[in-house]
Amino acid sequence: MAQAGPSPLLSSPGNGGTRFDPRGLLLPGVLLAVAELLALLYVPADSFSLAAPHQIAVELGRLLIDGTLLIASLETLGSAIAGLALGGSVGLILGVAFGLSPTLDRLMSLSVEALRPIPPAALIPLSLLVFGFGFSMEIAITAFTCTWPVLVLTRAAIGETEPGLMEVARVLRISFWRRATRIVLPGAVARIFVAFRLAAAISLIVAVTVEVVANPRGLGYGMMIATQSLHPAISFAFLAWIAIVGWAFNLALVQLERWFFNPAGRA
């Protein structure tokens, strides 16, 4: 699964800055040109499985203009965000609880470790059974998948609260609730945000996965339909758009994090 990383093209590896390096465009440009050439030479215009870049570009434009991609994007992103909110909330609550109470954490560890490794795709048939086709089944699976990274990272963030602060709290006999909200949470907020950023990237991946496999909604479904109806140019256009959406979504999350936590000088 992809990890949410720094924004491409806007930062060169090895420096924390945001400089647009046009050399990064060279490789994709060359690859596109080569693909176009190969397609013109070897791929017939009515091929069932491949398409030339210019055909893809045309389809991409058409689908953007007639709103198909927009609607599909909203469906996918909607499911992803809903799942993130639901699963993230559960993961956050559990993560805070487990982080604050090592006893609870240890007692629940087996149960968590038993559920965590289940591949989200394995839940698709179950979700179909329970919810049938539609947004609910997709949101359910996305929520389940997002719960775990948020739980694990939140728990870790809580656990790494400055021990000195906790000692002070105990000496002053600050209540459990106040300890949680006034001392532990503020310190952990930045890392919890990172956890959500990671889970957000995962949520998009899971949403597309569910759509590709089963759910007749969103970008993944659009792609599958195009493939099955033997329209490779449309299929690739969806792929390109999914890549763009994924990149933009990630970029938005990174910027959001920076905007929230800039005073702390986070790179």
Place this chain on the structure above:
Amino acid sequence: MNASVLAARTVEPGAAAPAIRFANVSLSFGDRLILDDISLDIARGEFVSIVGPSGCGKTTLLRLVAGLAHHSAGAVLLDGVPVTQPRQDVAVVFQDYAKALLPWRTAAGNIALALEAMGVPKPEWADRIAALLDMMGLGKDADKLPRQMSGGMQQRLQIARCLAQSPSVLLMDEPFGALDAITRQVLQDEVLAIAARQKVTVFFVTHDLEEAIYLGDRVVGLLANPGRIAKSFKVDLPYPRDQLTSREDPQFLAMRHDLFSFIKHG
């Protein structure tokens, strides 16, 4: 360390070409002049301390000899041969010892790295490594990882690895700057002992003026902006040097006074 080991040092008289020669060396970075017309000869077996304030280019000078930096004008010569790239008989001891050691290899393994690079036949390794570790007081730590060793031990290990290169020139870049005062003094004496025994030429960069005088046959003082040699004098203190008596020697105090006011007022 055994006092008898700190024997009298001799600088070979009348050696042909100087071991290290800077001939009108300048180095610019962009439009900034880092080093300005540096000329300096260092004889074979000589222990030269290079001192100066931050930014005077003393580390840059060291890196020029090491082959890790390149000058803009003039010539840098090792045994009369221009330096274009690093040489295996020139060993460099870096200040950040933790970063200069391989964290995944034991002490013995780190020394082995140098032996591997030198092409030393494998059957000889065990003896050589043991000898070097013993020499640096790490005889019992052969199987320890760097993270299991103190700062002083790690720096000793780096020195041991450098000695594994059987170097003719030892370049030391503020090697004791990150260590506590007591460890520093112990290692200073160890370096003196090594220099005496191995007969290496030592190029010792430091910002500690007393350390420079204590260790060196000669002290070269640099000023900053741009880096230039502004002072150079012989240290006439007797060998073997001693942390207590040498530092109380009236000559030591005079040189110290001289050097301090030079650095302060330029």
Place this chain on the structure above:
Amino acid sequence: MRAATQLFWFLGSLAVAAGFVAAWQAICALGLVSPIFLPPPDAVWGALVAGFATGDTLANLAATVARVFGGWLLASAVGASVGALIGVSRRARIYIAPSLEFLRPLPVSALVPIFIGILGFSEQMVLTVIAFGALWPVLLGTVHGFSAVEPRLYEVASTLRMSRLAVIGKIALPSALPDILAGMRVGLTVSLILVVVAEILGSREGLGYAILLAQRAYRSADLFAGIALLGLIGYLTALALNRLEARLIHWR
């Protein structure tokens, strides 16, 4: 933690998990949820046992596991090699890294329809999908690992006049190993997801296809049994990788 205390807590968490299973059984016995959605634990266990008895489950399990490992190992080998070449060369990184970073957030499942279009619903497709999907995390992790080698170590190598091969093998590779393994760990997770996706879409025998069939026939006990097995594979492979990592990166 001492072994006795560890055992104590393990038994405690086991008891809690058993409690959840008991609650599950009770919910089913009370008829609170339709057995189509939530089969009782004993039915799931029965389905597991029966499946192994007939040998079907074993065959499916073997097929799925073989695909996961085959694809993941291939992807790791290729990803680590290519990643090493890119990561070591600063120039390569400048030209290639931006494209890699752009592709990083791409949901790998989106490529499945493309592969189906080109390779059809064949075994080749399944393996290609898995290998391709697992390739990216390993590649990205490797590139990062090789690009983050402590520069001082390169200087040490330079003063020792180490050959380029020696630098890569003795300095860059051990330094990058934690990142490579982290990438391989993610690659394994991706492989598990994609094997199910490919098996479901491609109707290829395996656990993924088995749970699809179970769902269509409303055999929820078989469905849950299949999910449990897939979860078990995930758990065991992660455990094995952890052990491997602990041994390889003992120096951390």
